[in-house]
Amino acid sequence: MAKYNILMHEMVPEHWLVPVKEEENILKSLGVTKGQLPKIRRTDPVIKTLEKAPGIGEIVPGRIIEIVRKSRTRGIAKIYRTVIGE
Amino acid sequence: MKVEISKGIEELKFALLSPEEIRRMSAVKVITPDTYDDDGYPIEKGLMDPSMGVIEPGLKCKTCGGKVDQCPGHFGHIELAMPVVHIGFIKEIYSILSSTCSNCGRIKLPDSNLKEFFEKIKDTANRLSDIEYDDIVSEVESDASEVVICPHCHFENQKVALDKPTTFREEGKKLTPKEIRERFEKIQNDDLPLIGLDPKVARPEWMILTVFPVPPVNVRPTITLETGERSEDDLTHKLVDVIRINQRLRENRDQGSPQLIIEDLWDLLQYHVTTYFDNQTPGTPPARHRSGRSLKTLVQRLKGKEGRFRSNLSGKRVNFSARTVISPEPFLSINQVGVPAKAARELTVTETATEHNFERLKELIKNGPGRDEAVYKPGVNYVYRIDGSRIKISEKNSAEVAEKMELGWQVERQMEDGDIVLFNRQPSLHRMSMMAHEVRVLPYRTFRFNLAVCAPYNADFDGDEMNLHVLQSQEARAEAEILMKVQENFLSPRFGGPIMGAIHDHITALFMLTYRNPLIPLETGLHITSYIDVDRTPETVEVDGKRYFKGRDIFSLILPEGVNLEFKGKLADKSLDPNGTEGLIRIEKGKLVNGAIDENAVGQSKGALLDYVLRKYGNAEGAKFLDNLTRLAAGVISFTGFSTGIDDEDVPGEAKAQLREVGNEAVQKVEKLIENYKNGLIGMEPGKTLEDTLESMVMKALSQAREKSSEIASHYLGMDNSTVIMARSGARANMMNLAQMAGIIGQQSIRGQRQHRGYTNRTLPHFQKGDIGAYARGFVSSSYKEGLNPTEYFFHATGGREGLVDIAVRTSRSGYMQRRLINALEDLKVSEEGKVLDTEDSVIQLEYGEDGTDPSRSFEGDSVDVDYLVKEIFGTKYEGGKK
Numbered sequence: 001m002a003k004y005n006i007l008m009h010e011m012v013p014e015h016w017l018v019p020v021k022e023e024e025n026i027l028k029s030l031g032v033t034k035g036q037l038p039k040i041r042r043t044d045p046v047i048k049t050l051e052k053a054p055g056i057g058e059i060v061p062g063r064i065i066e067i068v069r070k071s072r073t074r075g076i077a078k079i080y081r082t083v084i085g086e
Numbered sequence: 087m088k089v090e091i092s093k094g095i096e097e098l099k100f101a102l103l104s105p106e107e108i109r110r111m112s113a114v115k116v117i118t119p120d121t122y123d124d125d126g127y128p129i130e131k132g133l134m135d136p137s138m139g140v141i142e143p144g145l146k147c148k149t150c151g152g153k154v155d156q157c158p159g160h161f162g163h164i165e166l167a168m169p170v171v172h173i174g175f176i177k178e179i180y181s182i183l184s185s186t187c188s189n190c191g192r193i194k195l196p197d198s199n200l201k202e203f204f205e206k207i208k209d210t211a212n213r214l215s216d217i218e219y220d221d222i223v224s225e226v227e228s229d230a231s232e233v234v235i236c237p238h239c240h241f242e243n244q245k246v247a248l249d250k251p252t253t254f255r256e257e258g259k260k261l262t263p264k265e266i267r268e269r270f271e272k273i274q275n276d277d278l279p280l281i282g283l284d285p286k287v288a289r290p291e292w293m294i295l296t297v298f299p300v301p302p303v304n305v306r307p308t309i310t311l312e313t314g315e316r317s318e319d320d321l322t323h324k325l326v327d328v329i330r331i332n333q334r335l336r337e338n339r340d341q342g343s344p345q346l347i348i349e350d351l352w353d354l355l356q357y358h359v360t361t362y363f364d365n366q367t368p369g370t371p372p373a374r375h376r377s378g379r380s381l382k383t384l385v386q387r388l389k390g391k392e393g394r395f396r397s398n399l400s401g402k403r404v405n406f407s408a409r410t411v412i413s414p415e416p417f418l419s420i421n422q423v424g425v426p427a428k429a430a431r432e433l434t435v436t437e438t439a440t441e442h443n444f445e446r447l448k449e450l451i452k453n454g455p456g457r458d459e460a461v462y463k464p465g466v467n468y469v470y471r472i473d474g475s476r477i478k479i480s481e482k483n484s485a486e487v488a489e490k491m492e493l494g495w496q497v498e499r500q501m502e503d504g505d506i507v508l509f510n511r512q513p514s515l516h517r518m519s520m521m522a523h524e525v526r527v528l529p530y531r532t533f534r535f536n537l538a539v540c541a542p543y544n545a546d547f548d549g550d551e552m553n554l555h556v557l558q559s560q561e562a563r564a565e566a567e568i569l570m571k572v573q574e575n576f577l578s579p580r581f582g583g584p585i586m587g588a589i590h591d592h593i594t595a596l597f598m599l600t601y602r603n604p605l606i607p608l609e610t611g612l613h614i615t616s617y618i619d620v621d622r623t624p625e626t627v628e629v630d631g632k633r634y635f636k637g638r639d640i641f642s643l644i645l646p647e648g649v650n651l652e653f654k655g656k657l658a659d660k661s662l663d664p665n666g667t668e669g670l671i672r673i674e675k676g677k678l679v680n681g682a683i684d685e686n687a688v689g690q691s692k693g694a695l696l697d698y699v700l701r702k703y704g705n706a707e708g709a710k711f712l713d714n715l716t717r718l719a720a721g722v723i724s725f726t727g728f729s730t731g732i733d734d735e736d737v738p739g740e741a742k743a744q745l746r747e748v749g750n751e752a753v754q755k756v757e758k759l760i761e762n763y764k765n766g767l768i769g770m771e772p773g774k775t776l777e778d779t780l781e782s783m784v785m786k787a788l789s790q791a792r793e794k795s796s797e798i799a800s801h802y803l804g805m806d807n808s809t810v811i812m813a814r815s816g817a818r819a820n821m822m823n824l825a826q827m828a829g830i831i832g833q834q835s836i837r838g839q840r841q842h843r844g845y846t847n848r849t850l851p852h853f854q855k856g857d858i859g860a861y862a863r864g865f866v867s868s869s870y871k872e873g874l875n876p877t878e879y880f881f882h883a884t885g886g887r888e889g890l891v892d893i894a895v896r897t898s899r900s901g902y903m904q905r906r907l908i909n910a911l912e913d914l915k916v917s918e919e920g921k922v923l924d925t926e927d928s929v930i931q932l933e934y935g936e937d938g939t940d941p942s943r944s945f946e947g948d949s950v951d952v953d954y955l956v957k958e959i960f961g962t963k964y965e966g967g968k969k
Contacts, residue, residue: 073949
């Protein structure tokens with residue numbers, strides 16, 4: 001069976017790698033530090049899949065992932081996670 | 087501002103007390119098993135030696151010179167004649183005995199293996215995982231205890247067995263504690279980490295006691311009874327036993343008595359030492375007091391619900407609080423609580439005398455500690471002078487103390503009307519279980535509050551008790567008043583609507599007042615309006631020369647000015663009120679124009695009118711509305727009177743015949759279905775077996791019978807019937823309950839199925855085997871009023887039992903679920919910017935609930951109630967495309 005791209009699954013919310021240039025702006029507008037954000041492991045299947053996408057390459061710990069998901073209260077909610085090791 | 091974690095425990099380390107350390111910390115060597123002499127003085131070197139601390143006021147400690155409140159107490163010690171095993175380490179002793187060599191004291195594993203394990207320990211030490219360390223220790227133990235021939239000295243070891251509770255045997259031969267101790271002494275320090283001990287703080291032989299620490303007297307104080315009799319603590323009793331046997335053992339040993347006697351005494355000493363630590367050791371009879379009560383020794387002091395941890399550390403008793411039975415009082419505001427005068431005199435508020443309250447406090451002190459008067463007048467129980475000394479206020483010295491009072495004195499004033507207190511009912515499942523109330527001091531002995539407040543506390547008056555806490559600081563009072571007052575908790579964060587509202591008689595009363603807008607005679611109307619806090623009366627109408635008020639006009643008195651609202655009441659359901667217009671409740675410019683006020687208007691957690699008043703006019707106005715509403719209802723219903731009895735369910739003969747017909751028809755229909763089934767005339771429904779299909783068809787037929795009976799009952803019982811009024815207005819019960827009383831009770835079910843369990847192929851011996859007809863499977867065609875026949879009664883009881891069991895199971899399970907949820911979320915907080923953070927300031931949600939909406943201010947879950955806004959702004963409802 002061809003390997004399925006989990007990002008295409010309807011239950012998996014959109015994941016975007018935040019460009020390093022924009023990181024500072026986003027953190028500033030949220031009013032938080034990288035350490036305060038929720039974490040995501042670099043070994044997470046989603047991160048591994050993202051790495052395979054064209055033009056992304058290795059995602060090192062410290063990068064920020066933007067997750068856009070459906071929310072019952074807000075319609076669409078954007079949340080951010082910091083990539084960590086292991 | 088970044089907050090670091092203020093306190094954190096990095097590591098806890100447990101160690102053993104060495105004999106030397108016990109001697110070093112000892113203030114006295116205890117040798118006499120006695121406590122006090124005939125004159126009541128403690129005996130030197132006895133168990134109550136003054137070197138071990140003081141418990142009587144006025145005396146000084148012989149060791150540190152401190153008085154009662156200064157001396158922390160000091161340990162003593164007993165030199166044991168023979169060593170004994172410490173019951174708390176029995177498992178460890180056993181595992182060390184079995185994993186080490188009895189000849190050379192090494193762990194019975196080859197050096198290469200040991201080296202390997204040491205490497206692993208080093209690894210875990212760096213990574214700081216205690217669990218992994220424990221795993222290695224137990225691996226060493228299980229590996230080593232299998233070995234027979236010691237790899238170090240080639241000695242052939244024998245298997246050691248633990249004969250519970252404290253005896254060790256080697257091939258049937260008893261190992262004395264002394265021998266065990268000698269073996270343990272041989273174990274090398276280097277091997278200890280693999281046994282789980284840190285050689286810096288613990289040696290295995292210290293698990294065998296040779297010196298016995300005697301706890302300070304503060305730990306086991308003597309109690310002097312009122313009769314002057316002295317009574318010793320359980321621990322002291324046990325220590326007496328230990329010393330006494332220890333002495334006899336020493337004497338016998340020194341005299342060279344027969345081995346048998348010495349062994350008996352040794353065992354006895356072991357028993358006393360064991361029960362001193364834990365009096366519930368399995369395999370040991372508990373040591374008992376002379377009265378037969380078993381002694382409470384060290385382990386019993388700490389363990390369980392009544393132990394030190396759960397009873398004294400996790401759960402502390404609290405001052406400035408009261409608890410008593412609750413009862414209703416409709417004349418109190420929802421923000422108030424009635425406090426019995428007796429409790430009010432005990433509960434105090436401490437005030438510091440300043441220029442501003444000086445005269446007031448002076449007057450209060452003059453009142454003394456208070457006497458029983460028709461009108462409660464607060465007094466003062468104690469005052470504290472600036473130097474901290476306390477004066478008890480009595481009838482005699484009150485005037486004198488009042489004159490002497492100076493600025494800065496602390497006055498413990500009794501509770502008075504208007505004080506803010508916290509009121510609570512357990513189980514405290516949500517935040518509305520503890521709310522702030524304003525005190526009203528009342529006669530008698532119960533706490534009282536408005537009936538609308540039952541809902542948030544989930545209280546009723548069948549003997550419930552509640553707790554009350556008096557706030558002691560200005561900050562606390564201010565905070566409670568702003569955040570915790572009853573009126574501030576009107577809207578529940580659970581569903582964004584009012585949880586308080588009219589209940590039972592309130593709804594009945596207002597329904598009767600407004601249904602079909604009755605004419606109320608002038609005198610009656612005036613009497614009723616005297617219950618409420620308004621300064622006007624409605625206009626009168628004249629009929630046949632008599633003057634009347636209209637019911638709806640009286641109700642309109644309590645509405646805030648300018649209410650414009652239109653909504654559907656319970657009667658809007660056409661099946662309930664076929665051709666009436668009472669279901670459309672219309673309020674224009676603060677006047678009830680049409681409709682009967684019912685549960686949908688003012689009921690708890692669904693009252694549309696109440697919700698509207700709260701949102702438009704605020705909590706204070708909402709509270710005033712509900713206060714007036716409860717008073718008005720009390721006025722109406724106490725004037726009209728209202729009662730119900732089983733006679734309300736009397737139906738005329740023709741109705742009875744119809745009902746009987748409905749029952750019989752249903753039973754016959756079921757029989758017909760069964761016949762068809764047996765003849766194979768029933769087709770399967772999708773997803774069901776043939777049996778399931780039949781079952782669902784039968785159930786349908788029978789439930790139709792009940793519906794039909796409900797219709798007949800409703801037809802014959804009208805609005806002149808009390809029960810119908812209650813059901814229609816939503817005050818209590820529903821039409822189905824009514825139909826069950828007057829008509830047919832209906833099918834009794836277990837787990838949603840017809841009754842089917844019991845004997846072989848039948849539910850009860852009263853039926854034929856294989857009978858699956860209506861009656862054989864729990865259909866009840868009688869009514870509650872007529873009474874049930876024996877089989878029906880049985881089925882009804884089975885169905886009822888299921889309900890009770892369900893409730894019991896559900897509450898315990900959901901309670902535990904909620905507890906886990908609360909424990910997981912308890913220290914999350916919403917920051918000032920609206921982020922949800924934990925104690926480390928890590929983000930849980932960037933915005934509370936993702937939309938930043940307070941659910942208690944939301945409209946049924948939506949952030950904004952658009953319909954309401956449109957109507958408020960444009961004056962009319964937006965009729966266009968409704969979603």
